[in-house]
Amino acid sequence: MKSYLSVFRLRLRMELQYRGAMLGGILCQVFFGLILIxxxxxxxxSRPQALPLESVVTYVWLQQAFFRMVLSSDDELMDKIRxxxxxxxxxxxxxxxxxxxxxxxxxKLTGSAMRAVPMLVFAALLPKGWNIAPPASIPAAALGLCxxxxxxxxxxxxxxxxxxxxxxxxxxxxxxxxxxxxxxxxCGNILPLTLFPDSWQKVITLLPYAQLxxxxxxxxxxxxxxxxxxxxxxxxAGWTLxxxxxxxxxxxxxxxxxxxxxx
Amino acid sequence: xxxxxLYIRSMGMLLKCQMQYPASFLMQTLAQLIMEGGEMLALVxxxxxxxxxxxxxxxxxxxxxxxxxxxxxxxxxxxxxxTGTFPSLVRSGQLDTMLAxxxxxxxxxxxxxxxxxxxxxxxxxxxxxxxxxxLSAVRWTFAKALLLCEAVAMGVxxxxxxxxIEAIFCIYSVKSVELxxxxxxxxxxxxxxxVNIYPRxxxxxxxxxxxxxxxxxxxxAYILDKPLFSWPAWTAFLSPLSGAAAFGVIYALxxxxxxxxxxxxx
Numbered sequence: 001m002k003s004y005l006s007v008f009r010l011r012l013r014m015e016l017q018y019r020g021a022m023l024g025g026i027l028c029q030v031f032f033g034l035i036l037i038x039x040x041x042x043x044x045x046s047r048p049q050a051l052p053l054e055s056v057v058t059y060v061w062l063q064q065a066f067f068r069m070v071l072s073s074d075d076e077l078m079d080k081i082r083x084x085x086x087x088x089x090x091x092x093x094x095x096x097x098x099x100x101x102x103x104x105x106x107x108k109l110t111g112s113a114m115r116a117v118p119m120l121v122f123a124a125l126l127p128k129g130w131n132i133a134p135p136a137s138i139p140a141a142a143l144g145l146c147x148x149x150x151x152x153x154x155x156x157x158x159x160x161x162x163x164x165x166x167x168x169x170x171x172x173x174x175x176x177x178x179x180x181x182x183x184x185x186x187c188g189n190i191l192p193l194t195l196f197p198d199s200w201q202k203v204i205t206l207l208p209y210a211q212l213x214x215x216x217x218x219x220x221x222x223x224x225x226x227x228x229x230x231x232x233x234x235x236x237a238g239w240t241l242x243x244x245x246x247x248x249x250x251x252x253x254x255x256x257x258x259x260x261x262x263x
Numbered sequence: 264x265x266x267x268x269l270y271i272r273s274m275g276m277l278l279k280c281q282m283q284y285p286a287s288f289l290m291q292t293l294a295q296l297i298m299e300g301g302e303m304l305a306l307v308x309x310x311x312x313x314x315x316x317x318x319x320x321x322x323x324x325x326x327x328x329x330x331x332x333x334x335x336x337x338x339x340x341x342x343x344x345x346t347g348t349f350p351s352l353v354r355s356g357q358l359d360t361m362l363a364x365x366x367x368x369x370x371x372x373x374x375x376x377x378x379x380x381x382x383x384x385x386x387x388x389x390x391x392x393x394x395x396x397x398l399s400a401v402r403w404t405f406a407k408a409l410l411l412c413e414a415v416a417m418g419v420x421x422x423x424x425x426x427x428i429e430a431i432f433c434i435y436s437v438k439s440v441e442l443x444x445x446x447x448x449x450x451x452x453x454x455x456x457x458v459n460i461y462p463r464x465x466x467x468x469x470x471x472x473x474x475x476x477x478x479x480x481x482x483x484a485y486i487l488d489k490p491l492f493s494w495p496a497w498t499a500f501l502s503p504l505s506g507a508a509a510f511g512v513i514y515a516l517x518x519x520x521x522x523x524x525x526x527x528x529x
Contacts, residue, residue, distance in 0.1 A: 175293030
């Protein structure tokens with residue numbers, strides 16, 4: 001366990017180096033957030049919905065703030081798989097799955113935390129109707145944070161599975177594009193899941209993608225009450241364990257039939 | 264004329280190269296289709312829930328979405344050298360060879376890459392245009408068809424220009440700059456909807472600085488017989504030219520940036 005933690009810490013430090021790129025990323029994400037909110041404000045003015053506008057606005061800001069958690073992939077690993085550099089990682093006395101799990105988790109955590117904090121402060125300072133609402137209650141905030149952590153573990157497990165498939169097909173562009181779309185659409189980044197048709201929501205909220213950001217956000221805004229919280233967090237934990245299990249099996253099979261490219 | 268011939272020759276060559284990996288090509292094309300289909304699905308769901316957007320009916324929204332998709336992906340398909348590969352040309356120093364050849368740099372960059380997978384995105388856009396024109400019962404005339412072509416052509420020129428801004432930054436800072444994405448990809452997302460739904464600062468941005476409203480949306484509104492701004496109708500025929508004007512200014516800056524270019528060596 002200790003070695004995985006140090007992989008995690010190393011990666012964390014490395015991610016912290018790119019502060020310039022971060023600023024550009026934040027401004028870009030804020031801009032996208034503002035565009036989306038302007039759109040939803042006009043839509044709500046045309047036809048008000050049962051779900052209050054404030055919670056849609058909050059949903060958009062939280063989605064934008066944690067965007068890096070959804071979409072950030074370890075390009076280095078992709079290259080390693082293609083060029084055969086992965087042979088070096090195979091020599092390490094740690095499980096390959098655990099090694100990459102720690103790396104990806106660290107990338108996602110720093111990438112999103114560094115962007116989320118300034119963005120959420122900015123979003124809180126905006127005038128009313130554009131700003132992010134405070135959490136429904138203090139326990140709601142705590143539950144949201146707890147569920148966000150589980151979401152991070154879940155999305156990392158999911159990403160590791162798609163990496164596992166890359167090892168088989170070698171060409172990652174196709175599979176990555178499909179994964180990215182499933183991710184952005186079904187985790188609520190393109191359109192908040194709360195605005196999907198009600199009958200769809202029943203199914204979509206059960207999928208692993210919804211565990212990532214949708215569940216924490218709904219806990220934060222109080223859409224899932226305290227009674228639903230146990231069910232939601234249980235579902236998240238269940239998916240996380242299942243996906244880690246599947247990923248480990250896939251990587252173990254890959255390891256036994258791996259042909260390293262290059263010389 | 265020679266330049267056009269050169270461009271067509273290069274495109275043919277690049278296409279042949281890409282077809283060498285048919286399985287990968289098919290999968291990526293499929294991925295593109297799903298991606299753009301996803302964007303359209305979001306629009307369908309929004310229309311399903313909200314019905315209309317201010318004074319704009321569902322058909323109008325499909326039409327605006329289609330205009331943007333067709334234009335944006337035409338640019339990404341044929342202008343891939345500018346929209347995609349330019350930063351790596353600068354970083355790797357490959358731009359040096361282009362400076363030494365007896366052709367304009369922009370021509371060579373455009374000739375260096377093509378992305379035929381975008382055809383499916385363009386197809387989605389065309390579908391949206393057809394649905395929109397059917398739902399809004401557009402009365403097509405020769406002038407409107409001509410205007411549509413003009414708008415799309417000028418839109419392509421405009422988007423190419425906006426991506427050139429990124430190229431300029433890239434020459435100065437070697438790294439590509441994410442912030443410019445706000446104008447290009449942000450413009451694509453924002454201006455898939457009519458700009459008059461946005462508050463004034465955003466509307467001004469997409470009318471004056473990155474004139475998507477003038478090149479694409481004023482003509483679209485004219486075709487749909489609805490007002491976007493309260494301007495006289497004939498302005499719809501002149502306003503797309505602003506795309507070419509914006510391109511001209513940015514191209515001049517690009518030339519200036521090229522004189523500043525210092526190779527990364529190796």
